[in-house]
Amino acid sequence: MSTESTQAIEEAASAWLIRRDSGGWRPPDEARLQEWLKASSFHRVAFWRLEQAWEEAERLKALGAGVEGHQPPPRGQWNLTPFFDSPDQKVRLEDDTAVDVQTDTSSEAPDEKDRVASIGRDVAAAGLVPIRKARLKTHRPRRILVFASAASVLLAVAAGLYVWFNPSGDRYATPVGGLASVPLRDGSNITLNTATEVHVALTGKERDVELAHGEAFFEVAKDAKRPFVVNAGKKRVIAVGTQFSVLRDGDDIRVIVSEGTVRIEDRVARSGAGPQPPALPLTAASSPDAVLLSAGSVAHAGDAGVLVQKETPSETQEQLSWRTGVLMFRDQTLGEAAAEFNRYNERQIVIQDPTIASLKIEGNFRATNVDAFVRLLESGFPVRATESDSQILLTSN
Amino acid sequence: MRNECNVLVMGDIGEPLEVWFKREILSHEEMLMRFLARVWRNRDELTDIRQEAYARVYEASQKARPQAPKAFLFATARHLMADRVRRERIVSIRAGGDSDFLNVLVDEVTPERRASAGEELARLAHAFDRLTDKCREVVWLRRVKDLSQREVAEHLGLSEKTVEKHLRTGARLLAHYTRTNALIARGARRATDDLDEINENEQTDDEKDDDETGT
Numbered sequence: 001m002s003t004e005s006t007q008a009i010e011e012a013a014s015a016w017l018i019r020r021d022s023g024g025w026r027p028p029d030e031a032r033l034q035e036w037l038k039a040s041s042f043h044r045v046a047f048w049r050l051e052q053a054w055e056e057a058e059r060l061k062a063l064g065a066g067v068e069g070h071q072p073p074p075r076g077q078w079n080l081t082p083f084f085d086s087p088d089q090k091v092r093l094e095d096d097t098a099v100d101v102q103t104d105t106s107s108e109a110p111d112e113k114d115r116v117a118s119i120g121r122d123v124a125a126a127g128l129v130p131i132r133k134a135r136l137k138t139h140r141p142r143r144i145l146v147f148a149s150a151a152s153v154l155l156a157v158a159a160g161l162y163v164w165f166n167p168s169g170d171r172y173a174t175p176v177g178g179l180a181s182v183p184l185r186d187g188s189n190i191t192l193n194t195a196t197e198v199h200v201a202l203t204g205k206e207r208d209v210e211l212a213h214g215e216a217f218f219e220v221a222k223d224a225k226r227p228f229v230v231n232a233g234k235k236r237v238i239a240v241g242t243q244f245s246v247l248r249d250g251d252d253i254r255v256i257v258s259e260g261t262v263r264i265e266d267r268v269a270r271s272g273a274g275p276q277p278p279a280l281p282l283t284a285a286s287s288p289d290a291v292l293l294s295a296g297s298v299a300h301a302g303d304a305g306v307l308v309q310k311e312t313p314s315e316t317q318e319q320l321s322w323r324t325g326v327l328m329f330r331d332q333t334l335g336e337a338a339a340e341f342n343r344y345n346e347r348q349i350v351i352q353d354p355t356i357a358s359l360k361i362e363g364n365f366r367a368t369n370v371d372a373f374v375r376l377l378e379s380g381f382p383v384r385a386t387e388s389d390s391q392i393l394l395t396s397n
Numbered sequence: 398m399r400n401e402c403n404v405l406v407m408g409d410i411g412e413p414l415e416v417w418f419k420r421e422i423l424s425h426e427e428m429l430m431r432f433l434a435r436v437w438r439n440r441d442e443l444t445d446i447r448q449e450a451y452a453r454v455y456e457a458s459q460k461a462r463p464q465a466p467k468a469f470l471f472a473t474a475r476h477l478m479a480d481r482v483r484r485e486r487i488v489s490i491r492a493g494g495d496s497d498f499l500n501v502l503v504d505e506v507t508p509e510r511r512a513s514a515g516e517e518l519a520r521l522a523h524a525f526d527r528l529t530d531k532c533r534e535v536v537w538l539r540r541v542k543d544l545s546q547r548e549v550a551e552h553l554g555l556s557e558k559t560v561e562k563h564l565r566t567g568a569r570l571l572a573h574y575t576r577t578n579a580l581i582a583r584g585a586r587r588a589t590d591d592l593d594e595i596n597e598n599e600q601t602d603d604e605k606d607d608d609e610t611g612t
Contacts, residue, residue: 053572
């Protein structure tokens with residue numbers, strides 16, 4: 001423990017930081033600063049922390065670009081839209097995140113930059129490794145991002161997320177066992193579960209997401225003028241500002257609403273005869289097949305219709321626990337649990353014996369730690385596991 | 398598709414510790430504070446625990462940089478809290494489990510999520526707006542308009558010393574506000590009280606500055 005108070009150290013650190021930039025900083029001053037930094041780890045980390053924030057503050061320039069004179073803009077009146085065009089959009093890509101670019105397109109598309117930046121940050125944050133190094137440098141000031149608008153660009157990362165940028169919409173995909181969070185430009189956020197692919201197209205009129213396969217959780221930023229539409233199989237799910245997940249298995253979908261209201265309805269078949277009609281506002285009377293779902297609803301929808309169950313908030317949260325990489329089982333059969341694990345792992349659990357499959361289990365598990373699950377089964381149940389590279393066969397003991 | 402999870406290699410070899418530390422450790426502050434606020438009842442100690450965790454992680458990283466920096470940071474914070482409980486024989490853990498913080502997995506605090514560049518800028522603007530008028534003006538001139546400290550002083554009719562004081566406060570508050578938005582949104586205001594106080598004092602000082610200008 002340090003004998004100085006945290007506050008006193010922070011004060012001292014701020015004094016060093018500002019004095020260093022004040023002009024008239026000489027080698028003896030630098031020597032004294034270094035001495036102070038060396039005196040305690042608490043000094044050093046406090047200084048770095050403030051220094052980082054102070055460096056970041058320079059990004060205010062991006063907001064001050066159009067501001068005349070010396071006065072800062074009035075509070076709350078920031079023009080945040082053209083930020084991507086800022087001269088000081090310092091992105092993570094610059095320092096260490098090499099990103100794999102598999103096309104050689106080179107036209108200017110400034111708004112791609114923002115997207116790349118945010119993805120780059122995601123990648124950096126998740127500690128992922130680029131497959132091939134092709135350093136994407138963004139120089140300041142005022143760099144031009146050489147990026148595609150004509151062809152699509154694939155950003156591939158090893159563990160979490162595959163990303164393709166394309167003028168008609170972006171594609172994001174996770175591998176088996178993957179989990180990734182994708183912030184969208186409208187402020188919404190999509191969390192992709194294992195083996196999932198979504199296509200995102202944001203336009204002025206609509207926010208359109210195609211769930212090609214898998215499961216995703218949507219946190220929708222409120223925008224009454226632009227409904228957020230998730231297309232999955234023959235259904236579409238429409239929201240304005242809410243939180244819900246959609247799981248797709250062929251044409252069957254399961255929708256869990258954890259906040260707000262969504263509408264689920266049939267998707268007009270795309271017969272090539274033009275686009276489907278725009279999504280109506282949530283409150284508007286719509287086709288008879290539409291079903292409104294409120295928070296706590298779990299809907300199973302398929303050709304046969306829509307089945308809605310009501311759950312308590314804690315039950316829905318359990319069902320959405322995959323967002324933290326955890327599977328929660330309450331009074332489920334081993335067969336159901338095995339099927340769930342098989343979504344997250346290449347190595348599949350195989351149960352041929354129905355008496356084993358109907359065993360009831362309960363507990364929380366890491367979705368990708370199938371080994372721990374199997375070991376626990378062996379110790380607690382009359383079950384024996386025979387493992388190979390591709391599967392784990394469970395038989396009765 | 399291939400499953401290549403659990404690979405974790407970051408940063409170039411030979412990258413300065415400072416650069417690595419800022420990126421891999423300091424960038425988790427918001428999440429760390431949210432975690433601390435959740436499990437540690439005494440709000441006054443949150444920043445102490447945070448800074449001590451940073452210091453310990455820094456010391457350990459001088460020898461060898463942890464492979465999973467974020468997990469290491471949270472584990473360090475957990476150990477520090479456990480130490481405090483032992484040392485002071487206090488029970489300051491929130492209801493719902495005596496040693497809740499020992500069990501919380503990092504990932505369970507919230508799924509990995511990074512703000513987009515736009516969101517970060519919005520957050521910065523919001524943090525900047527929370528500064529007092531004078532402090533805001535000084536930081537703007539210095540940081541955005543690139544005026545020297547002396548030019549700022551001349552422009553605003555303040556002493557250089559006063560400008561310097563505003564800049565110091567600005568740096569501290571921006572560090573704080575840009576990293577604790579979510580905490581505040583969740584109503585855990587107390588964690589920020591001490592710094593908000595600085596901001597309020599700053600307000601009083603502003604009035605003095607105005608006097609200074611007047612004379």
